[in-house]
Amino acid sequence: MRYLPKSQSERQEMLDAIGAKSIEKLFETIPAKYRLREPLKLPGPLSEMEIIDYFKARAEENSRGYTSFLGAGVYRHVRSVVTDALVQRGEFLTSYTPYQAEISQGTLQAIFEFQTLMAQLTGQEVANASMYDGSTALTESVLMAERLTRRHRVLVARTVHPEYRQVLATYAKHLGIEVEEFGFAASGQVDAASIRAEVLDEAAAIVVQSPNFFGVLESLGPIAETAHAHGALLIDCVTEPMSLGIVKPPNEADIVALEAQSFGVPPSYGGPFVGVIATRDRFVRQMPGRLAGETTDAAGRRGFCLTLATREQHIRREKATSNICTNEALYALVVTIHLCLLGKEGLRELAAQNLAKANFAQQLMKTVPGVTLPFSGKTFNEFVVEFPIAMKQINEKLLAEKIVGPLALDKYYPGQEKRGLMCVTEVTGRTEIEHLAAAVKNILQANA
Numbered sequence: 001m002r003y004l005p006k007s008q009s010e011r012q013e014m015l016d017a018i019g020a021k022s023i024e025k026l027f028e029t030i031p032a033k034y035r036l037r038e039p040l041k042l043p044g045p046l047s048e049m050e051i052i053d054y055f056k057a058r059a060e061e062n063s064r065g066y067t068s069f070l071g072a073g074v075y076r077h078v079r080s081v082v083t084d085a086l087v088q089r090g091e092f093l094t095s096y097t098p099y100q101a102e103i104s105q106g107t108l109q110a111i112f113e114f115q116t117l118m119a120q121l122t123g124q125e126v127a128n129a130s131m132y133d134g135s136t137a138l139t140e141s142v143l144m145a146e147r148l149t150r151r152h153r154v155l156v157a158r159t160v161h162p163e164y165r166q167v168l169a170t171y172a173k174h175l176g177i178e179v180e181e182f183g184f185a186a187s188g189q190v191d192a193a194s195i196r197a198e199v200l201d202e203a204a205a206i207v208v209q210s211p212n213f214f215g216v217l218e219s220l221g222p223i224a225e226t227a228h229a230h231g232a233l234l235i236d237c238v239t240e241p242m243s244l245g246i247v248k249p250p251n252e253a254d255i256v257a258l259e260a261q262s263f264g265v266p267p268s269y270g271g272p273f274v275g276v277i278a279t280r281d282r283f284v285r286q287m288p289g290r291l292a293g294e295t296t297d298a299a300g301r302r303g304f305c306l307t308l309a310t311r312e313q314h315i316r317r318e319k320a321t322s323n324i325c326t327n328e329a330l331y332a333l334v335v336t337i338h339l340c341l342l343g344k345e346g347l348r349e350l351a352a353q354n355l356a357k358a359n360f361a362q363q364l365m366k367t368v369p370g371v372t373l374p375f376s377g378k379t380f381n382e383f384v385v386e387f388p389i390a391m392k393q394i395n396e397k398l399l400a401e402k403i404v405g406p407l408a409l410d411k412y413y414p415g416q417e418k419r420g421l422m423c424v425t426e427v428t429g430r431t432e433i434e435h436l437a438a439a440v441k442n443i444l445q446a447n448a
Helices: 008-018 048-063 081-087 105-122 134-149 162-173 220-229 241-245 281-286 311-315 329-366 391-400 430-447
Strands: 153-157 178-182 203-209 233-238 255-259 275-279 292-296 302-306 382-386 419-423
Touching: 081 329, 105 241, 105 255, 105 275, 105 292, 105 302, 105 329, 134 153, 134 162, 134 203, 134 233, 134 255, 134 275, 134 281, 153 162, 162 178, 203 220, 220 233, 233 241, 241 329, 275 281, 329 382, 329 419, 329 430, 391 419, 391 430
Parallel strands: 153 178, 153 203, 203 233, 233 255
Antiparallel strands: 255 275, 292 302, 382 419
């Protein structure tokens, strides 16, 4: 009865209430050929312990002994059990935003602290706390730029995450926004010089990513100058915020769209994640999402409240700055606790480990005959590797060595079937990197 809580008499009572004589009568509007006439062909019945053991065994088939070199917007980093213990406390583990601010001070303070950390990390003046993920944060940043400039064209670098660009294209298609993409140079950085001046004069924003999808760091200063000279804004997308522990914050950008998954949030098969928009104080009234502010009550005590917009503004369709009104407070709390546990020095140390291990991996891969690094730009913990044979062919053989290899780029960039995007973080061991290099060497020798 734990999983089927209604007794037979209770089910009959429900049927009587709706005027159905039986379960069969209730479902008779469904064509007979689609109705289940016999039990599903499932093993069992199993006890709860047997079910748990079954799924543990299936999980181990997927994960035992495998090393992953995938990144591309979703990253494996160190996580603390302290974070998991704290976020599961009853004060925080809620399914939706607590609207009665006067009795939700803990949650509102956590949101306020999260916003403060995000603003410090990005070098911006204000940040919000209620985007679905990095892709929706980027799209909402573009819509924000459109409102600020009253222009309806946006220029997006092809080095921005392809799936982020797909989300933007879906929004733009029905909002009258023209999205124009521009290319990249041999360094792997954007080629802003290729943008025509007459196009820039009509642009609401230039959108770039740093580190970009190829793992290459962008020089934001010159791009910002180009944008501002033509009345456009610069939007910087950050999918790997761990880089900000060691890389200069993107304070040249007017708006930063950030994915905070790297800070204590597990990959979770692709979500849910933590989207953030950070920007200048003068743009705050056009920033979508929730914003918690600090205030004092009638007795002069410190307090927190949602500010600049009532909750209804988030759901009033045409009058709302955004129709994204989900509660990201729980994962924002995860990020906040994680960063507070790390501290400034801990974050810097983790970032330094990412950089050092990725550099080691780059140097080791270059020693494998036939393997090259096609882009010359500086990188953080991801980089593109080019092989003499197709990346997919190599990955198939790497799986036999219990290695999840680099992401094959031809899925997003036709013609780059021999290139893969490789990621190394602090959780990747030296022996695992050496194992990858040795496995690739053996694969290429066998294929020669």
